[in-house]
Amino acid sequence: AQSVTQPDIHITVSEGASLELRCNYSYGATPYLFWYVQSPGQGLQLLLKYFSGDTLVQGIKGFEAEFKRSQSSFNLRKPSVHWSDAAEYFCAAFTGGGNKLTFGTGTQLKVEL
């Protein structure tokens, strides 16, 4: 079955440290891939998306993600985390059939000052 997996439920990093959030997908063909962020009490905001082409995608708020076909992964990275980055992060995938996004279960990021 098609799925999106985020293996880390919680991650804690110190402010200023680097961050990598993992995302793996299981699809027959390469899906379109997305990362969203949800701040407490807020809706979801799109950070970045991958459709094709360059496998390193730049997003908003200093985030980037790298698509690796051989590993079926689309990991989110940030070189230096800020306290305001504490939020829940969702990876999502879209394929042509069904016209819908499938979300991972989310990773809760805590930033220690």
Add this chain to the structure above:
Amino acid sequence: EAQVTQNPRYLITVTGKKLTVTCSQNMNHEYMSWYRQDPGLGLRQIYYSMNVEVTDKGDVPEGYKVSRKEKRNFPLILESPSPNQTSLYFCASSSSPPGLAGGSLTDTQYFGPGTRLTVL
């Protein structure tokens, strides 16, 4: 300001009492969808609509209905709510389905602020 609004934001109700959660967008978007968010399960799509009078089931449609009589509105209807429908609900809209080939690469799916529903 581009936005998706949902009402109510919070609702506590009892089993079997019909309710409607409204969703409205001011961006003339064609594609709208409803999600529910549950701890440990992420977001799951309930229904989506490609345009006026065009709706289809998502991953978890049981117990829900939708309608799309106007482009801007996409209400979610629970005819007979049950406790397992206690959840956080999000409405979202975009000019095209999130990853539709040929769609604008700058297109994004806008999410509403959420409706927290408790069914007793």
